[in-house]
Each structure stands twice: as C-alpha cells, then as structure tokens.
Amino acid sequence: xxxxxxxxxxxxxGYETARRLIEKGHTVLxxxxxxxxxxxxxxxxxxxxxxxxxxxxxxxxAAAADVEQHEGSIDVLVNNAGVHGPYGDPSGLTxxxxxxxxxxNVVGVVRTTTAFLPLLRRSADPVIINVSSSMGxxxxxxxxxxxxxxxxxxxxxxxxxxxxxLTTQYAKALPGIRVNAADPGYTATEFNGYSGPQTVTxxxxxxxxxxxxxxxxxxxxxxxxxxxxxxx
Ligand SMILES: NC(=O)c1ccc[n+]([C@@H]2O[C@H](COP(=O)([O-])OP(=O)(O)OC[C@H]3O[C@@H](n4cnc5c(N)ncnc54)[C@H](OP(=O)(O)O)[C@@H]3O)[C@@H](O)[C@H]2O)c1
Numbered sequence: 001x002x003x004x005x006x007x008x009x010x011x012x013x014g015y016e017t018a019r020r021l022i023e024k025g026h027t028v029l030x031x032x033x034x035x036x037x038x039x040x041x042x043x044x045x046x047x048x049x050x051x052x053x054x055x056x057x058x059x060x061x062a063a064a065a066d067v068e069q070h071e072g073s074i075d076v077l078v079n080n081a082g083v084h085g086p087y088g089d090p091s092g093l094t095x096x097x098x099x100x101x102x103x104x105n106v107v108g109v110v111r112t113t114t115a116f117l118p119l120l121r122r123s124a125d126p127v128i129i130n131v132s133s134s135m136g137x138x139x140x141x142x143x144x145x146x147x148x149x150x151x152x153x154x155x156x157x158x159x160x161x162x163x164x165x166l167t168t169q170y171a172k173a174l175p176g177i178r179v180n181a182a183d184p185g186y187t188a189t190e191f192n193g194y195s196g197p198q199t200v201t202x203x204x205x206x207x208x209x210x211x212x213x214x215x216x217x218x219x220x221x222x223x224x225x226x227x228x229x230x231x232x
Contacts, residue, residue, distance in 0.1 A: 001025070001026075001027055002021075002025070002026045002027065002075045002076060002211075003026070003027045003029065003071050003073065003074045003075050003076070003123075004021050004026045004027070004028050004029065004074065004075065004076040004077075004078065004211060005028075005029040005031060005050070005067060005074045005076070005077050005078065005116060006018055006021075006028065006029070006030060006031055006078040006080055007031040007052055007054055007078065007079055007080050007081040007108075007112060008031065008032065008033075008054075008080045008081030008082065009028075009030040009031055009032055009038075009041065009047075009078075009080065010030070010032035010034060010037040010038050010040075010041040011037070011041070011189070011190060012189035012190060012191060012200065013080060013131065013184050013187060013189060013200055013203050013204055013207070014030075014031075014078070014080040014081070015041055015045070015200075016200035016201060016203070016204045017078060017080065017204045017207050017208060017211070018030050018041070018045050018047050019045050020201070020204055020208050021076075021208065021211055021212075022045055022046055022047060024208070024212055026076070026211070027048075027071070028045070028047040028048070029047065029048050029050045029067060029071070029074070030042040030045065030047035030048065030049050030050065031050050031051075031052040031063060031081070032049065032051065032052070033051070033052060033053035033054075033059070033081075035049075035051055038050075038051060048070070050063050050066050050067060051063065051066075052112070054079075054081050054104055054108030054109070054111060054112050055103045055104055055107070055108055055111075057111065060111050060112055060115045061115055063112075063115070064115040064116055064118075064119060067116070067119055068118075068119060071119075072119075072122065073119050073120075073122035073123055074116060074119045074120055074123065074126075075120070075123040075124075075125060075126060075127065076126075076127045076128075076129065076211050077112070077113065077116050077120060077127070077128045077129070078129045078131065078207060078211065079108075079109040079112055079113065079128070079129065079130045079131060080131040080207070081104060081108060082104060082105050082131060082191075083100070083101055083104045083105065083156075084101070084153065084156045084191060084192075085097060085098075085100065085101035085153070085155040085156050085159075086153075086154075086155060087151070087152060087153045087156075088152050088153075089152070090152075090154045090155075093154065093155070097155065098155050101155045101156060101159050102155070102159055102162070105156070105159035105160065105162075105163060106159050106162045106163055106166065109130055109163060109166065110166070113128060113170070120177060121176075121177075125178075125214075125215045126176070126177045126178070127177070127178045127179075127180075127210065127211065128167075128170065128177060128178070128179040128180070129180055129181075129182055129207055129210045129211060130163050130164075130166065130167045130179070130180070130181045130182070131181075131182055131184065131207060132160045132163045132164045132167065132181040132182065132183055132222065133156075133157075133160040133183055133184070134146075134148055134183045134185070134224065134229065134231070135148050135151065135153065135156060135157045135160050136157050136158070136159070136160025136161035136162070136163065136164055136231065137161070137164070137183075137222075137229070137230065137231035138161070138231065139230045139231060140229075140231075141157060147186065161231070163181065164181045164222055164231050167179055167180060167181040167220065167222070168220045168222075171219040171220030172220065174219075175219070177219070178210075178215075178217060178218075178219045179219050179220065180210050180218075180219060180220065180221045180222070180223065181221070181222045181223070182206040182207045182210055182222075182223055182224070183206060183222065183223070183224040183229060184198075184203040184204065184206060184207065184224075184225075185198050185202065185203055185206075185224055185225060186198060187199070187200055187202065187203030188200070189203075202225060203225075205225035206223050206224050206225045209223070209225075210223065
C-alpha cells in the first residue's frame with residue numbers, strides 16, 4: 001500500500017490529486033491548514049486529514065509526528081501548497097509581500113521536506129514531487145508563443161524558478177529518493193479565478209504520473225502532462 005502525503009489538499013489541484021491517487025489505491029494523508037476545510041475534504045474523499053501550515057515550524061513538526069504515530073512512514077510526499085502573491089508592476093513591491101510568497105512556495109517546501117524525510121526514508125521507493133510551474137521557466141517566459149511570456153508576476157515566477165532548482169539540487173543530494181518537479185499547466189482553480197483552460201484532472205496528470213510510476217525512473221526531472229520540459 002502506497003502512503004501519500006499531500007500539502008494544500010483541501011481544494012484545487014491538491015484535492016484532485018488526492019482523489020485520483022485514492023482511486024488508484026493509495027492511502028492519502030490530506031494535509032490542509034484549515035481544520036474545517038481539511039476535515040470536510042478528507043471525509044468526502046476517504047482520506048485522513050492531517051493539519052499542516054507549511055509556514056509554521058511547529059505545525060509542520062506536529063504533522064510529521066502525527067504521521068509517525070499513525071502510519072510510521074510515507075512513500076510519496078507531494079509539496080503542492082502554493083500562493084501566487086502580487087501581479088504586475090513591481091515598483092511598489094514590499095519585502096513583506098515577497099517573503100510571504102517565498103515562505104509558502106520555497107521555504108515551506110524545505111520545511112515540510114526536512115520534517116518528512118525520516119518518514120520517507122522508511123519507504124522501499126521514496127518519492128518527492130514538488131508542484132512547480134512553467135511560470136518559473138526561463139524558456140517558457142521568454143517564448144513569445146507561450147502564454148507565460150505575457151504574464152508579469154515577479155515573485156511567483158521567481159519562487160517557482162527557485163523551487164525547480166531546489167528539486168534538482170535535492171535530486172543530486174539524495175540519490176536514494178526520486179525527487180521531481182511537476183508543472184500542472186494553466187488549470188481552472190481558485191488560484192486564478194478559474195480562468196485556466198485545463199480541468200483539474202488534466203492539471204494533475206503530471207503529479208499523478210510521478211506519484212504512480214515505478215522505481216527506476218529518473219530523479220531531478222521537470223515534467224508536465226506531455227512529458228519532460230525545459231526550464232532553463
Ligand atoms: N492552477 C494553476 O493554473 C497552476 C499552474 C501551475 C502551478 N500551480 C501550482 O499548483 C499548486 C496548487 O495550486 P491550485 O491551483 O490548486 O491553487 P488553490 O486552489 O488556491 O490551492 C492552493 C492550496 O494551497 C494551500 N495553502 C496555501 N498556503 C498554505 C500554507 N501556508 N500551508 C498549507 N497550505 C497552504 C491552500 O490552502 P487554503 O485553502 O487554506 O488557502 C490550498 O489548499 C500551487 O503550488 C500552484 O502554484 C497551479
């Protein structure tokens with residue numbers, strides 16, 4: 001039985017990832033920072049709710065301790081929780097605005113990964129999936145043919161570039177663990193006012209693929225639903 005922990009799984013892509021992985025037989029631990037939303041989502045899906053705010057050391061440590069006590073290990077960690085922060089002209093951007101995005105999208109991933117690594121190391125085939133974005137890809141944001149090139153979101157894009165680089169660094173440093181980044185693609189969720197053209201099912205193809213592929217697949221990859229993508 002594959003045990004999968006997902007952050008930010010009370011709605012959007014995290015929720016759909018939980019739904020699809022349960023359908024495929026995973027035991028899903030549904031992480032959410034809001035107890036009411038997390039409990040309701042877990043009850044709907046048949047998951048176990050684990051409270052986690054990825055910006056809070058104590059909350060993340062408590063989540064790992066909870067899983068240690070109940071399941072004793074995990075096989076897949078999906079670092080899905082994310083925020084977008086301000087869009088547009090950065091002339092008035094404040095340090096607090098920048099830090100609030102990095103705290104979730106980058107530091108939160110490190111905090112969660114550090115706390116859950118001992119539990120992952122007990123798995124026969126440990127996997128970490130970081131939900132990144134082509135908005136953090138230099139190739140995509142510089143290609144006039146791509147929608148990413150028309151968006152100005154200085155903090156979000158930098159945070160996802162950092163997350164993709166973190167992924168490749170973790171992959172090099174942890175050869176016993178498959179560490180990959182997924183780009184969901186532009187998907188209709190609350191994150192973007194449901195403006196994305198993809199459904200959440202399409203948007204979770206890359207994550208679900210990484211969570212269900214067998215041992216022997218590569219580490220340090222950045223993939224979307226069509227396969228490996230460039231980000232440099
Ligand atoms: N939608 C897209 O087009 C798209 C494209 C590329 C990448 N992504 C990435 O996909 C991931 C999921 O996005 P989504 O579209 O599903 O967005 P969403 O519907 O807004 O969901 C975001 C999730 O992250 C959670 N979250 C935010 N801050 C948190 C914190 N401090 N601790 C724990 N959880 C926190 C939210 O919890 P609350 O409900 O409590 O706020 C929510 O569950 C994000 O990393 C995003 O950057 C999305």
